[in-house]
Amino acid sequence: MSVAAVAALAPPLLQLRGIETFYGKIQALRGVDIDVNKGEIVTLIGANGAGKSTTMMTIFGAPRARRGRITFDGHDITELPTHMIARLSIAQSPEGRRIFPRMTVFENLQMGASINNFAHFDDDLQRVFALFPRLKERAPQRGGTLSGGEQQMLAIGRALMSRPRLLLLDEPSLGLAPLVVKQIFEVIAELNKAEGLTVFLVEQNAFHALKLAHRGYVMVNGAITMQGGGAELLARPEVRAAYLEGGH
Amino acid sequence: MSAPSQTSELTESVASAGQLVPALRSAAAAGLVAFGLCFPIISYHAESNMENELVLIGRWPLSFAIAALVFLFVFLRQMARADWRIWFDRVGSIAAGGMGGALVQAAREGEGTAPPSAARAAFGRYFGPFALGLVIAFPLLALGLLGPSASLKWINNYGVQILIYVMLGWGLNIVVGLAGLLDLGYVAFYAVGAYSYALLSTTFGLSFWICLPLAGILAAMWGVILGFPVLRLRGDYLAIVTLAFGEIIRMVLINWVDLTNGYAGISGIPHVSFFGIPFTDDDNGFAAIFHLPFTPIYRTIFLFYLILALALLTNFVTIRLRRLPIGRAWEALREDEIACRSLGINTTNTKLTAFALGAMFGGFAGSFFSVRQGFVSPESFTFIESATILAIVVLGGMGSQLGVAIAAAVMIGVPELMRELDWMKKIFGEDFDPTQYRMLLFGAAMVIMMIWKPRGLVSTRLPSVFLKERKAVSGDLVKEGHG
Numbered sequence: 001m002s003v004a005a006v007a008a009l010a011p012p013l014l015q016l017r018g019i020e021t022f023y024g025k026i027q028a029l030r031g032v033d034i035d036v037n038k039g040e041i042v043t044l045i046g047a048n049g050a051g052k053s054t055t056m057m058t059i060f061g062a063p064r065a066r067r068g069r070i071t072f073d074g075h076d077i078t079e080l081p082t083h084m085i086a087r088l089s090i091a092q093s094p095e096g097r098r099i100f101p102r103m104t105v106f107e108n109l110q111m112g113a114s115i116n117n118f119a120h121f122d123d124d125l126q127r128v129f130a131l132f133p134r135l136k137e138r139a140p141q142r143g144g145t146l147s148g149g150e151q152q153m154l155a156i157g158r159a160l161m162s163r164p165r166l167l168l169l170d171e172p173s174l175g176l177a178p179l180v181v182k183q184i185f186e187v188i189a190e191l192n193k194a195e196g197l198t199v200f201l202v203e204q205n206a207f208h209a210l211k212l213a214h215r216g217y218v219m220v221n222g223a224i225t226m227q228g229g230g231a232e233l234l235a236r237p238e239v240r241a242a243y244l245e246g247g248h
Numbered sequence: 249m250s251a252p253s254q255t256s257e258l259t260e261s262v263a264s265a266g267q268l269v270p271a272l273r274s275a276a277a278a279g280l281v282a283f284g285l286c287f288p289i290i291s292y293h294a295e296s297n298m299e300n301e302l303v304l305i306g307r308w309p310l311s312f313a314i315a316a317l318v319f320l321f322v323f324l325r326q327m328a329r330a331d332w333r334i335w336f337d338r339v340g341s342i343a344a345g346g347m348g349g350a351l352v353q354a355a356r357e358g359e360g361t362a363p364p365s366a367a368r369a370a371f372g373r374y375f376g377p378f379a380l381g382l383v384i385a386f387p388l389l390a391l392g393l394l395g396p397s398a399s400l401k402w403i404n405n406y407g408v409q410i411l412i413y414v415m416l417g418w419g420l421n422i423v424v425g426l427a428g429l430l431d432l433g434y435v436a437f438y439a440v441g442a443y444s445y446a447l448l449s450t451t452f453g454l455s456f457w458i459c460l461p462l463a464g465i466l467a468a469m470w471g472v473i474l475g476f477p478v479l480r481l482r483g484d485y486l487a488i489v490t491l492a493f494g495e496i497i498r499m500v501l502i503n504w505v506d507l508t509n510g511y512a513g514i515s516g517i518p519h520v521s522f523f524g525i526p527f528t529d530d531d532n533g534f535a536a537i538f539h540l541p542f543t544p545i546y547r548t549i550f551l552f553y554l555i556l557a558l559a560l561l562t563n564f565v566t567i568r569l570r571r572l573p574i575g576r577a578w579e580a581l582r583e584d585e586i587a588c589r590s591l592g593i594n595t596t597n598t599k600l601t602a603f604a605l606g607a608m609f610g611g612f613a614g615s616f617f618s619v620r621q622g623f624v625s626p627e628s629f630t631f632i633e634s635a636t637i638l639a640i641v642v643l644g645g646m647g648s649q650l651g652v653a654i655a656a657a658v659m660i661g662v663p664e665l666m667r668e669l670d671w672m673k674k675i676f677g678e679d680f681d682p683t684q685y686r687m688l689l690f691g692a693a694m695v696i697m698m699i700w701k702p703r704g705l706v707s708t709r710l711p712s713v714f715l716k717e718r719k720a721v722s723g724d725l726v727k728e729g730h731g
């Protein structure tokens with residue numbers, strides 16, 4: 001039995017049921033159901049404005065879901081404030097990276113460790129430096145002086161500093177050179193394989209994301225239209241037509 | 249002298265030649281600092297002559313000798329074997345007290361690989377302690393040079409006045425510079441502190457030392473009261489609400505006549521005493537007890553050191569907090585609030601602590617203000633005060649402690665200096681009234697400065713935590729706001 005199959009028997013680590021999110025009167029999510037099992041990489045793909053990032057942000061409680069239920073490891077987190085959700089060991093590399101530009105790389109990484117009170121800080125720091133050697137070189141430099149790829153590495157590294165049980169990645173490939181995208185996706189695959197890190201990945205780059213993920217969801221206009229194994233979705237003609245051919 | 253011993257001497261001197269240049273550099277820097285410190289403390293000596301007037305006697309050879317001694321000492325220490333240096337350090341700190349220790353400490357920091365821009369780094373490192381030494385010596389220097397009556401103006405109008413704004417600038421720096429919350433109503437907390445002392449001392453007869461912490465606590469409480477409604481606001485909107493808050497406090501002070509006596513203000517506030525000894529002309533006064541001739545200058549000098557101590561307390565607390573998680577959370581909050589929250593930081597508490605702490609130091613400064621003036625009225629707490637303090641923080645380079653201090657000296661000192669523009673009459677004729685142009689010149693200077701240094705005087709910020717090496721990156725290289 002594969003790892004994914006064993007995990008599937010247990011209740012999902014993260015579960016979204018019937019999530020509806022609004023921006024004022026405009027409905028962004030229309031009853032989204034997503035399961036992320038322990039040890040899985042799950043991806044959510046879709047076009048611009050489909051509601052992928054809104055899904056990600058709704059998990060973190062900003063904006064809050066108007067209807068539906070989000071559970072993490074059996075706890076209902078739908079109504080929790082954002083920082084309390086983070087303290088349950090859900091880490092996020094947000095869209096647009098959102099590193100702290102005027103703080104150094106080292107300070108940025110420290111901020112990531114603040115929720116577990118800097119316990120095993122040195123070990124975690126060495127781990128992040130091992131994953132992204134570039135960050136070690138740049139440690140005393142300000143975050144804002146890094147290149148886009150390095151900033152993305154920093155955002156992921158900062159998220160890993162809290163030893164998360166679930167890592168949420170929002171468009172890590174955004175605006176990066178193909179080689180850097182490849183490198184970052186390799187690190188994600190490695191983390192999942194070696195440490196069993198559970199990853200929920202939101203991506204526009206459907207090809208890379210589906211190749212990496214165990215399972216995938218396709219989102220159109222705020223609703224899930226398709227789901228299945230990564231390879232399986234990659235093979236579907238409608239997915240190919242919509243997200244892979246032309247443009248990517 | 250045999251040939252072998254000569255060669256061994258030669259190799260030894262070659263081996264130490266690599267050490268020589270950095271050692272000389274450290275020693276020269278330490279010598280300069282020592283000379284700078286000597287200048288106000290030792291170089292002049294005040295003595296009373298036959299007519300019982302104070303005269304100044306130059307003691308330059310002594311100053312040079314001390315500087316040379318420090319130079320030699322630091323040089324020898326740098327050249328000494330590593331295991332001997334500890335003895336130098338001990339001798340240094342015992343022999344010269346705090347000053348020697350500081351110099352050795354500075355020299356120790358200068359060790360190792362010479363930084364690329366050594367001169368600039370050395371300037372940055374030594375300027376702070378040098379300036380502090382100068383500030384500590386300032387009243388004595390003024391007293392020695394000008395005598396009791398003429399120095400009063402300098403110590404009071406320049407010294408005390410500038411230090412109040414240094415303290416206010418450092419207090420507001422916590423809110424604006426570190427936490428990035430634009431506060432246009434900071435003067436409200438200054439007013440709360442001032443009225444706290446005024447009312448508590450005149451109504452209940454409490455002493456300054458009891459009122460000082462109370463004023464701080466009350467101001468901090470008002471900081472939280474302001475903080476709550478503005479938690480969700482940022483930037484322009486926050487600025488408008490804080491501006492309104494400052495005006496509300498002033499309006500309350502004007503209109504609540506029963507409590508605050510309205511426009512007339514509160515007078516007869518007890519003056520500061522030297523830990524219970526009043527600065528008065530009678531037998532129990534400070535002058536009589538210390539067998540000094542009575543002049544009002546002693547009270548002013550005491551006030552100077554009091555506000556200096558309060559300002560340094562503000563600085564010390566800020567520097568300590570910046571190294572603690574709360575301080576870094578403030579800075580992270582300034583950079584990106586959403587990222588902060590998603591890293592598990594409680595942004596509500598973080599903002600409220602910034603408001604409360606900033607307000608507390610404003611309250612301290614306020615109670616100092618009223619003990620100094622002996623009179624408070626709402627006119628002292630207008631919007632222009634908030635704007636001045638904010639300008640000090642912005643001109644200083646947001647978040648830089650030294651920059652704020654320099655900016656306060658410039659912003660408060662320069663307009664004062666411009667009162668003495670009489671020499672301009674020689675150029676423009678007797679009808680010219682320079683005081684009318686005072687604020688115009690000042691405004692022009694500010695505009696020019698913001699063009700020349702748009703990120704403030706000290707735009708380089710050293711990281712508060714670092715890994716192995718500190719690397720200062722100029723603010724110019726980094727984008728504001730989001731990365």
